[in-house]
Amino acid sequence: MYYPDSKLPKVGTTIFSVMSQLAAQHNAINLSQGFPDFEGPEQLRKRVAYHIGHKANQYAPMTGVQPLREAIAEKAKRLYGANVCADEEVTVTSGATEAIFAAISAVVRQGDEVIVFDPCYDCYEPAIELNGGICRHISLTLPEFTIDWQALKEALTPRTRMIIVNTPHNPSGVTLSRQDLDKLAELVRDTHILLLGDEVYEHIVFDQQPHCSLLTHSELAARSFVVSSFGKTYHTTGWKVGYCIAPKPLSVELRKVHQYLTFSTAAPFQLAIADYMLHHPEYTGELPGFYQEKRDLFCQVIERSRFSFTPAKGTYFQLVDYSAISDMDDVSFSRWLTTEKGVAAIPVSVFCQNPDPDMRLVRFCFAKNEKTLREAGELLCQL
Ligand SMILES: Cc1ncc(COP(=O)(O)O)c(C=O)c1O
Numbered sequence: 151m152y153y154p155d156s157k158l159p160k161v162g163t164t165i166f167s168v169m170s171q172l173a174a175q176h177n178a179i180n181l182s183q184g185f186p187d188f189e190g191p192e193q194l195r196k197r198v199a200y201h202i203g204h205k206a207n208q209y210a211p212m213t214g215v216q217p218l219r220e221a222i223a224e225k226a227k228r229l230y231g232a233n234v235c236a237d238e239e240v241t242v243t244s245g246a247t248e249a250i251f252a253a254i255s256a257v258v259r260q261g262d263e264v265i266v267f268d269p270c271y272d273c274y275e276p277a278i279e280l281n282g283g284i285c286r287h288i289s290l291t292l293p294e295f296t297i298d299w300q301a302l303k304e305a306l307t308p309r310t311r312m313i314i315v316n317t318p319h320n321p322s323g324v325t326l327s328r329q330d331l332d333k334l335a336e337l338v339r340d341t342h343i344l345l346l347g348d349e350v351y352e353h354i355v356f357d358q359q360p361h362c363s364l365l366t367h368s369e370l371a372a373r374s375f376v377v378s379s380f381g382k383t384y385h386t387t388g389w390k391v392g393y394c395i396a397p398k399p400l401s402v403e404l405r406k407v408h409q410y411l412t413f414s415t416a417a418p419f420q421l422a423i424a425d426y427m428l429h430h431p432e433y434t435g436e437l438p439g440f441y442q443e444k445r446d447l448f449c450q451v452i453e454r455s456r457f458s459f460t461p462a463k464g465t466y467f468q469l470v471d472y473s474a475i476s477d478m479d480d481v482s483f484s485r486w487l488t489t490e491k492g493v494a495a496i497p498v499s500v501f502c503q504n505p506d507p508d509m510r511l512v513r514f515c516f517a518k519n520e521k522t523l524r525e526a527g528e529l530l531c532q533l
Contacts, residue, residue: 158276165272165500169484173494179526182484182494184320184466186517190385191433197422210417212409214242214393217424222393225427225434232365238398241405244415245390246350246379249404251277252411253346253375253394254312256403258283262311267297269321269501271348274314283311287503293460295322299333306337313338316348317362318355321498321513322469323462325355331367338373344400345370350379350392353437355464356445365395372397375404380423382466383434385517389419441466441516444523448516451527466517469498473510475533480505484512491533493526 169182189195213219216236223236234240243249250273258264260282266274268287275285286305291298302313315334317326338345347364355361364374375396381387394404426433448468449461457470476483480497488494495512499505516523 157280161276165496169488169494169496172485172488176489176492178488178492178494179522179529180494181514181516181518181522181526182488182496184515184517185387186385186466187519187522188385188517191426191430193430194384194386194422194426197425198418201418201421206417206421208417210242210414210420212414213237213405214240214415215417215420215424217428218242218393218420221424221427222395225431226365226395228431229361229434230363230365232363232368232371232395234365234395235398239401240393240395241401241408242391242393242415242420243408244392244412245381246348246377246392247273247390248408248412248415249375249377249392249394250274250346250348252404252407253377253396253400254278254283255281255407255411256400257344258311261309263307263309264311265302265305265313267315268503269295269498270314271316271320272501274348284309286310289502289504289506290322290324292506292509295319295324297326297330297333299337303337306341306343310341310343312344312346314346314348315364318349318351318462318464320351320465321467321496321501323465323467325359325464326362328362328366331362331364331370335367335369339369343373345374347374347376349376350382351465352378353383353434354441354466355438356442356461357463359463361464375400380419383437384423384426386419389416391415391419391423444516444518444520447520448514448523448527451524452530455527455531456533457530466515468514468516469511470514471510472512472533477510479507480510480512483510487512487533491529493529 166183173180219236219240223234226232226234254277258281262283264278278285364370379392456474459470484497498511
């Protein structure tokens with residue numbers, strides 16, 4: 151039997167699965183993969199059971215159930231001042247991952263270039279490559295993980311189809327400002343470049359900072375796919391429900407892909423989320439405080455350790471520099487930390503095409519119970 155060469159020869163098992171498995175094998179506290187170790191709101195979970203018990207068990211409409219699309223459009227108006235048409239510009243997807251894949255597949259053709267900023271989330275590049283596109287990596291400038299605007303300007307070519315921005319940013323926890331959006335607008339003005347805003351942590355932003363969504367910037371919104379994930383917002387990563395907001399011509403194309411990728415997303419989850427959004431609009435306003443407490447607790451419990459760090463501005467990840475503890479590379483350090491010291495972390499180099507060999511950074515997820523964070527902190531302070 152002849153098996154064809156891999157279309158994704160560089161892709162192996164993701165580091166998230168590898169580290170979680172290693173953590174389980176060695177009974178380590180798992181601060182590696184990004185998921186909460188607590189449940190989402192009880193009312194929300196009850197609504198899923200309710201809808202399963204009340205005949206919501208067949209295909210949902212392809213674009214998403216009407217009440218959920220309306221709730222998403224209402225939220226975009228309330229939080230970002232964006233006028234979004236629930237019928238034509240909102241599509242519910244099976245997680246943000248599907249929305250990202252569908253957006254890229256909808257517009258990227260053979261030879262098109264797509265710009266991503268390293269360190270970057272791992273699902274962009276395979277989607278670009280499967281569509282025949284070329285992924286151009288630009289490194290964010292450390293230590294603050296800012297965009298090098300000059301480098302971005304120089305990277306733009308007539309073949310640049312799309313720029314992917316992720317704010318709040320995984321793994322650095324850094325957020326884009328209004329000024330950043332203005333600079334981006336300046337660079338793409340008078341081009342046909344599209345934007346993909348990965349905003350899955352839109353409601354996890356700290357220190358009273360606003361989330362500067364691409365939707366707040368009408369010039370950018372007109373050329374953007376903006377993607378979010380209910381998994382992050384409601385502590386329900388296993389449900390895999392997300393969405394994409396995009397102007398009608400982009401949504402039409404995205405929906406053509408979505409229609410044949412999954413067709414539609416699990417109906418009871420969609421209906422439950424719609425109910426919850428309608429009855430608990432205050433929830434998203436409370437989420438920053440909820441996670442800020444966890445960030446502050448984690449930073450406090452590792453304060454007397456030899457890690458150095460700047461508290462994350464958003465997301466539920468904290469980057470730490472371990473150069474005072476070890477000069478191992480970050481993959482070896484993460485393995486050692488997991489297998490020998492009992493705390494699992496994610497090395498940052500895996501998010502980069504050309505990692506700086508001197509970078510000594512790992513990512514911890516603080517979406518964990520107080521007890522878990524304190525126990526991890528104890529171990530980390532012993533290093
Ligand atoms: C930056 C970023 N984008 C997208 C996703 C995928 O979201 P979902 O689980 O809804 O597919 C994640 C999940 O970790 C993420 O961190």
